[in-house]
Amino acid sequence: MRAIIVEDEVPAREELEYLVEAYSEIEVTHFFDDGLDVLKFLQEHETDVIFLDINIPSLNGMLLASTISKFTKRPYIVFTTAYKEHAAQAFELEAFDYILKPYDEKRIAGMLSRLESAFKRDHVEITLPNRNLKSHLNSQGQQSEIPTQASNxxxxxxxxxxxxxxxxxxxxxxxxxxxxxxxxxxxxxxxxxxxxxxxxxxxxxxxxxxxxxxxxxxxxxxxxxxxxxxxxxxxxxxxxxxxxxxxxxxxxxxxxxxx
Incomplete structure (x- = not known):
């Protein structure tokens, strides 16, 4: 999974990056501190999940999430904020989760586990045919026809x-x-x-x-x-x-x- 972090406070961004690295296989590819920059990025690039602060410049997190919710292919959105009062609106936008600051390590770890499980579940139709093909070839003694990474x-x-x-x-x-x-x-x-x-x-x-x-x-x-x-x-x-x-x-x- 690929992710971006949208956060204008450096300590909070670095802590979240550390927790994502420590508790998941998610790859954080980009960081942003401005909502409009995120929107421009998403017009040319795809990502699987957005860790999104609400109080950010130019275009706040709620307005940004509302825009993203209209995308044909929508990334998971995890709000990361110090404000409790936006939770109801966040889930109306079908956010995956709503995490309050200061971060609780166990809470983050649980969210990341559920996020990875959800991604695997939602993409099972893409990966299943390849698994079935490999299983079929194995049963037929044709495993060698599938390329491996054994070569150096x-x-x-x-x-x-x-x-x-x-x-x-x-x-x-x-x-x-x-x-x-x-x-x-x-x-x-x-x-x-x-x-x-x-x-x-x-x-x-x-x-x-x-x-x-x-x-x-x-x-x-x-x-x-x-x-x-x-x-x-x-x-x-x-x-x-x-x-x-x-x-x-x-x-x-x-x-x-x-x-």
Whole structure:
């Protein structure tokens, strides 16, 4: 699932981002602090869920939600606000949930679980045929006809060319709007997919999603530098770029690296 957060208070935005990362597989792709900017974005892009504050500039959250409710394909809307009095109006607009600030961690975790379940349920008609096909081929002994990700060869794109690359030659990848930037020792490639999609192509034993915007090759880590809030910055062999480990990924990273 892809999400955007609409919030004009930085601490509240960062806390919500952390909770979404910690308790779900939802990918937060963009942040906004102005209602009109959200509307412009949605005219050209699709998202699955909007975490929406009510008291925002230009176009408040209620007016924005009312406009979105008229869309043919509507994202889930979760209101995040300090104001109780708008709850009835929110549910008239068929909002998925109405979360009050300050955030309650258990409340957020429960909402995110229900949100992911609802998304799977609402998209079952899209995914079911593929599952049935795979099940049928398995029963017929034809599983090998379905492509797998067993190969460590990755097709990277540069200047309209496809460069077949050994996965271990990839140092890290960064989410950048609707594409993913992939870096080897000497080259930069642009992949026309989200970082979540690109991450699924990589060998799990080599790569770790250390941040919502970063995936890193564990074998390329040269130095692990303690950072604020008990997080880390990673320095890589051969490169000057430093890769952050987000707060929600620290526990898993320590286990993998035996820290």
């Amino acid at each position: 060869r990755i097709n990277l794109k540069k200047n309209d060319k496809i460069i077949v690359t050994d996965a271990n030659d990839i140092y890290y990848a960064i989410a950048n709007e609707k594409v993913t930037l992939v870096y080897t020792k000497k080259e930069e490639y642009t992949m026309p997919m989200s970082i979540t999609e690109f991450d699924s192509l990589l060998p799990e034993n080599l790569f770790f999603r250390c941040h919502r915007s970063y995936t890193v090759n564990l074998t390329k880590i040269l130095e692990i530098v303690p950072w604020f809030n008990q997080t880390y910055m990673l320095r890589l062999k051969d490169l000057t770029e430093e890769i952050p480990v987000s707060r929600s990924k620290v526990k898993a990273f320590r286990q993998i690296m035996h820290l």
